[in-house]
Amino acid sequence: MIRRLFSALLLASSFSIAQQPATPPAGHDAHAVDIPGLKKELFAGITEADFLKLSDKPKTVKVILIATYTAANYGMNFNGYAHGKAVFTIPKDWTVEVTFINPSPIPHSAIVVEKDQVKKLQMGAPYFDGAGVPKPEVGLAVSKAEFSFVADEEGEYAFACGFPAHAINGHWLALEVSADAKAPTLQLGDKPAVEAK
Template structure:
């Protein structure tokens, strides 16, 4: 008799294979769940270092008397004429102790940019042609060489006026035209083309600045024809021996305005 081979039914093989695959899938799911739970309950610790930044604040004090500048605008151009209808305010406060000559008064200034602020008012009282109630060089202004000179001019009279820094070659103005007495370096309230007949009107203010002024002897003078010759000028002395800006009224009889003296 022939031998019969033992054969496994095909449906049994398929069933066993399915069971094995199911078991593998279940094991994978179980392993994944366990790993997830482990991460949730034991999160990784991130170590961070916080840097502390120390900020140092440096303060400084400006120099001279407490002063408020009120002008409609400030310009570094050589010619500026503005109306007093709109004003801005800048305050310079100073505490530095400086020994000044007898009778001298310190001018407001900013030591950080070496700028001196010269307030000029053409007053309605006192001499007809005046700055701060003084005339004919009674007011002498001293400024360190190399500084910036800012002039703030206000007109209270009914006729126009201006202010110009003149590197003069005569002791006093002796010509109706100030350009005949020296070189005009700064125009305030006028311009190179109209300084002899143009200025700011009553109630107006003009501002101008001359940078890095050299040592020498100057005037601050009104350029309108005949005004300086009739007394509307002040001395401006710029020197390497001056450490802070100040002014002196040379005559005790001068009628310097108390309400418009340097701000």
């Protein structure tokens, strides 16, 4: 009888522990509700319409990536989206000018990698020449950086955070380079794709 009672208590406590929410990734425990130290002035006035815009230069598009834009995914997001839930489509051979903003004191970065790379702990080198901030594995805190690259090869890529273990935990957005695309577009979540203006 005591053995059955002990087994029942052990099973009940195991079930209770299993029902507890998952622990956020290291360094992001405060991001579940609020993001302490966030310098919102770094992205003040930037809206969804600014995330993808045509440049004055021919076949050139401007992309803004803001790390920790919201508390979604414990702050590991770009422009409020994670796990590839926003999709940038760029016509092949266009130049992409990226402004990366990290208003958080926690280091983040931005780098373009093949889509399958996001399953790895470390991102390695950018897929396209110049397609990332300097030292993406170190990251930047409370700062801005710019980089540009030519999307000269069709395929499925990602704008990923190059800080170790961030991309594998969802800190990436989809980037498709297509020879069929006539203009750059951005699809945010379930919303229809919008053409850059």
